[in-house]
Amino acid sequence: MKILVIGGCHSYGYGIAAGQGFVQRIVNRLEKEYGMVKVDYYTPFKMAKTVLLLNELKEKTRNYDLILLQLGHFELLQADSFKSLIASKNRDFNQRVYGTYDQEIELQNKPTDLTQFLTQGFDQVSSKRENRFTSGLKKMRGKSIDLLKFSILKTLNLFMELPRIQFVRINLTLILDSLYQVRDKVLLLTPFPIRERTSNFLRKEGQKIFLEEGLKRGFNVIDSFEIISGNKENCFLEDGCHLNARGHRAIFKEIMENFDFYETENTNLLNVRKIFRYFMENQN
Incomplete structure (x- = not known):
């Protein structure tokens, strides 16, 4: 069985113990049912680069049993100037989100070797950057300035x-x-919420777009924004940006309870089916 994973930090389980991420939990469950699972991770990956990747893969996407998309977190984040959020021609936003690894990530065109990637210290570098970002907001802008920016955007x-x-x-x-x-092979996740007010507003708008564009095209969409928002205080790491093990478990549980992985006729490949939709069709 082959799985294609394209997304941000959550797709490889940033900041939590190995095997606790929602992707890793899905892989472990499928291995128990179907045997060995090979995963191609393209992570962390930005949306514009995902477009280029899929243009390169083209028909090769048919060789995957499952395609997991966890997109939009990089784009739907205020990590640089406020002006970049409303500048119509600016496409160079959030260039330092991944610290010293930005250039390496931009040049990546092969699946990520997670073992090598994590041992390079990406988590530590990214964590330091986020801590500076969080403390910077508190010291330099303050809650009143943050509220003003949020109000302007809204x-x-x-x-x-x-x-x-x-x-x-x-x-x-x-x-x-x-x-x-x-x-039928794709699971599209809406952007996850975040504690920081302005970025969470962007994620909420992203949620609407993912639901609208995904559902009208017949994709399987997981509303992860809604899942986490219901228990936001208990689902984040200290940085308020990344999910903890509890948050990942909530996403995993939602996927496994609402979607069925089934084998197609005359092939060895799996497809994904929304259980509720499947039952409704069979009742009719």
Whole structure:
């Protein structure tokens, strides 16, 4: 069995013990049922680069039994200037999110060797950067400034789709169009929530886009934003940005309870089926 995983830090279980991430939990469960599972991780991966990757893979996506997409976290984050959120021509946002590994990640065109990747100290570097970012918000901007920026974004969004949100919609559309013929193999996760107010607003807008664009094309969509938002205080690491083991377990549980992995006729490949939809179709 082969799985393709494209996404951000959550897809490899940032900051938690090995095997506790939702992807790793799914892999362990499927190994018990179907034997050996090979996973191609393209992580951490940005949306624009995902478009290029899928253009390269093309028909090769048919060789995967399951395709997991955890996208939008990099784009739907205020980690640089506030102006970049509303600048219509700016596509160079959040260039330092991954610290010293940014350039290496940008050049990546093969599946990630997670063992090598994690032993290079990415988690430690990223954690230090996030701690500086969090403390910087508290010291330099304060809650009142953060609230002002949030209010400005929310007001602007009433009259127009923010350029950053528009960027996400365009790239998501390209990604889903590339995978349309194999949509029964795809699990698309909506962006996860985050404690920081402005970024969470962006994630909420992203959630709407992922649901709208995914469902109207017939993709299997996991509303992870809603799953985590219901218990936000208990699902994050101290950085308020990444899920802890409890949060990953909640995502895993939702997937396994609501989706069925079944073998297609005349092939050795698996497809994914939403259980509720399957029962409704059979009752009719």
